Every structure is written in C-alpha cells, then in structure tokens.
Amino acid sequence: MALIVQKFGGTSVGDLEKIKGVADRISKYVNKGDKVVAVVSAMSGETNRLVALGTDISNGEPDPKEMDSLTASGEQVSTALLSLALQNLGIKASSLLGDQIKIHTDSAHGKARILEIDTDKLSSFVDSGVVPVIAGFQGVDVNNNITTLGRGGSDTSAVAVAAAIKADECEICTDVDGVYTADPRLVENARRLEQVSFEEMLELASLGSKVLHPRSVEFAGRYKVPLRVVSTFSDGEGTLITMENESMEELLVSGIAHAKDEAKITVSGVPDTPGIASRILGPIGEENIEVDMIVQNTGADGLTDFTFTVKRADYDLAMKALEPLAKEIEARELTGDKEIAKISIVGVGMRSHAGVATRMFDCLASENINIQMISTSEIKISVVVAEKYMELAVRSLHSEFELDSEN
Numbered sequence: 001m002a003l004i005v006q007k008f009g010g011t012s013v014g015d016l017e018k019i020k021g022v023a024d025r026i027s028k029y030v031n032k033g034d035k036v037v038a039v040v041s042a043m044s045g046e047t048n049r050l051v052a053l054g055t056d057i058s059n060g061e062p063d064p065k066e067m068d069s070l071t072a073s074g075e076q077v078s079t080a081l082l083s084l085a086l087q088n089l090g091i092k093a094s095s096l097l098g099d100q101i102k103i104h105t106d107s108a109h110g111k112a113r114i115l116e117i118d119t120d121k122l123s124s125f126v127d128s129g130v131v132p133v134i135a136g137f138q139g140v141d142v143n144n145n146i147t148t149l150g151r152g153g154s155d156t157s158a159v160a161v162a163a164a165i166k167a168d169e170c171e172i173c174t175d176v177d178g179v180y181t182a183d184p185r186l187v188e189n190a191r192r193l194e195q196v197s198f199e200e201m202l203e204l205a206s207l208g209s210k211v212l213h214p215r216s217v218e219f220a221g222r223y224k225v226p227l228r229v230v231s232t233f234s235d236g237e238g239t240l241i242t243m244e245n246e247s248m249e250e251l252l253v254s255g256i257a258h259a260k261d262e263a264k265i266t267v268s269g270v271p272d273t274p275g276i277a278s279r280i281l282g283p284i285g286e287e288n289i290e291v292d293m294i295v296q297n298t299g300a301d302g303l304t305d306f307t308f309t310v311k312r313a314d315y316d317l318a319m320k321a322l323e324p325l326a327k328e329i330e331a332r333e334l335t336g337d338k339e340i341a342k343i344s345i346v347g348v349g350m351r352s353h354a355g356v357a358t359r360m361f362d363c364l365a366s367e368n369i370n371i372q373m374i375s376t377s378e379i380k381i382s383v384v385v386a387e388k389y390m391e392l393a394v395r396s397l398h399s400e401f402e403l404d405s406e407n
Helices: 016-031 046-057 064-071 073-088 120-127 153-164 198-206 214-223 276-286 312-328 348-352 356-366 387-400
Strands: 003-008 035-040 093-096 103-105 114-117 131-135 138-140 146-148 169-174 195-197 227-231 239-242 255-271 291-298 303-311 333-346 373-376 380-386
Touching (some): 003 016, 003 153, 035 073, 035 153, 046 064, 046 073, 064 073, 064 146, 093 120, 103 153, 138 153, 153 214, 198 214, 198 255, 255 276, 276 303, 276 312, 291 373, 303 312, 312 333, 333 387, 356 380, 356 387, 380 387
Parallel strands (some): 003 035, 035 131, 093 131, 195 239
Antiparallel strands (some): 138 146, 227 239, 255 303, 291 303, 373 380
8 A cells, every 4th residue: 555646737637538537547546555645737728828817907917916816726626626526436535725735835926935735634634535636836825825836836736745745656647658768759769768866857857858847856856755757648657756776877878858949149259357257147137037058268369258048038138138238348249049959968877987978979970960059967968059950969869879779
C-alpha cells in the first residue's frame, strides 16, 4: 500500500469523458489498496478564458487580487466534477480549494510562493478512506485572500502537497508518456527515459522541455519527492525523476532541449570599463526582462561588444529600453536578431567524461552550422544557432550522442 499524489493537467480534465477516465484511473489505485490524493488544474482553455474576461472588463489593467479570485474559479469546477465522477464509481471523494486545506502562500498575486501546507485536514481524509481532490494553482495569504501560483502552479501544488504529507511518490499525469531524449515531434527516434535526476530534469525544464515546470522540479529536488511523469490516457511506467545514482553517470548525455522563443541583442563598441555590464543590463532589469546567455568580447582598441539573449516576446521592449543608453555611452551600434534558437545537451555523465563539448561542436561543424554563443554548466552545454538550423542541429546531436539506441 502506497500513498500517492496524482496531478492531472488541463488536457487530462478537458471534458466530461476525460474526467470520467481520470476517475477510472484513480479508482484502480484505490481498489488495489493505495491511498490517493488528487490535484487538478482547470479544464483545458478555462484559465485563458477567465483571464480574457478579466482583462477585457478592466480595459487591459485588471487588479491582481481580483484576477486571482477570478482565475482560481476554474479549478473549483474541475475538482467538483472529478469528485462527483469518483463518487459515481462508489469511491469516497471530497473537493478541496486552496483556502479549505490552507495552502499558505505569500501575497504576490499571480505568482505567489507556497510557504506552508496544513496537513491535518488532508491526513484525516486520507486516513478515513476519502480521496481528497485538491484545486491546484491556488492558495491563501495571511489576510485570507485567494492567491494563484502562476505558470506551472498546479505541478508545484502537487509536489508541495506530496512533500507535506510525505507521499511515496508524486505522479504528474499528462498527455505524454514520459520524458524523452528529445522532442519526438522533431526527432522520430527519440526515446523515453526510464529515469532522470532532479538536476538533469531541472536543466531540461529550464532549457525548453515543456513536460514539467522548472519550479515544481526545484521543489521536488529540495524536498526529495520522487516524481513520475506518466500518460493519463495510457498505461506505462513513464519516467521517474529521482536522486542521482551511479547508473545515470554511465550515460554521457541524457537529453537534448531546444528553445526557439529566444532573441539576441548586441551593444557594439562600448568602453571596456568597470561597471559597463551593469549599465547595459540596468534598463533591462528595470523592465523586468530576464536575461539568459551573456557574452562579452574585448577588442584591442579598448572597446567591447556585449551580447545577451532574452525571450523573443521581450525583444522589442528590450531594444527600446537600450536605445537611450546606447546613445549615452556612445556605443558604435545596437543590433538584434530574433531568428535564433538555443540548443542544449544535458547529462550528469559530463562530470566524469572529458571532450563532450568538442564532440558537440564537431558535430555541428560537420553540418555547417555556425555557433553564435556558448554557455556551459557542470552538466549542460548550450549553444545559440540560427533558427533555420534548429531541427537539423537537434537531430544531428541526437544521433551523435547515440540517444536513439538502448544503453
């Protein structure tokens, strides 16, 4: 008998038939003696619909507190419907909102962080054989206001609940059957990974893999909650995300991530003086724009070229913010490129194997793909290339590191 938290996303509870299917899945666990806590998102498309309503009626500037109250209502519908579906199968179930079980958060509306979860009510339900069906994505602050956790919030809710009740495992039930070595839509022979470390998954999630939100992986790693990504719609073991072990280091590269929502900005010919990087990035930070990769090249003339990447959606705002500064510091040129992509290889095996970067660069060179920027960490190497070469780069690297073969 195991205590399992199961999280179901919007596509898994997208309509009544899918909700019945989720209820059937939970019932199989309950009937074999497991104790289950379900965490659900709003039905597919519902949160976007509610955001649009709030934005339209507020002329584009809605109050964050009221928007949290509005968008949190989506999960209220899905939790009640799933509870009813479970009850129809003869299983005791009760829907619970974030303020009913007291998922305590800070007061940062729209992007709140979980501080603590009261487990008394949850534990009493579980001990009495009731399946708690919890609304993901939401909590309550010190003033009893409803808060939402932002993008990926339901994943984070599930992991936090699993950590609080010391669950044996947290299942993320989604529309894919696990974590793959690369995006199967790009690489036909991409392979599902049986297991991956928290550290690798955090890198993959941060670098473009859409299976899990980075925040939930970070939370799981911190509290050592075993995560398993499985398909809601088919049986299978999925991918276990757990602590690093020796067998993981045998695999040089575990996966390849890509992101094409990137843009590159270069401030050329600026003085190579202390504080210049801070001056350039200052206006970017003031606009709450996140910077990813940074490269600074110094020439013999005492001038430097400063290049960095941002999300493509932030490109125009970033360029506008930098124009006055570029004139002020007498930069030679301010240029940008929105047609780039970031390709990353990830693997804990890099720690104990040399020559991985050379092998990656040689592979790309053999396909005549020019590398524009490079960033590395202990277990990943990222490069920026022209967007038109993204698919070729991913496929070539997948073959180079033999990810399509069983190891």
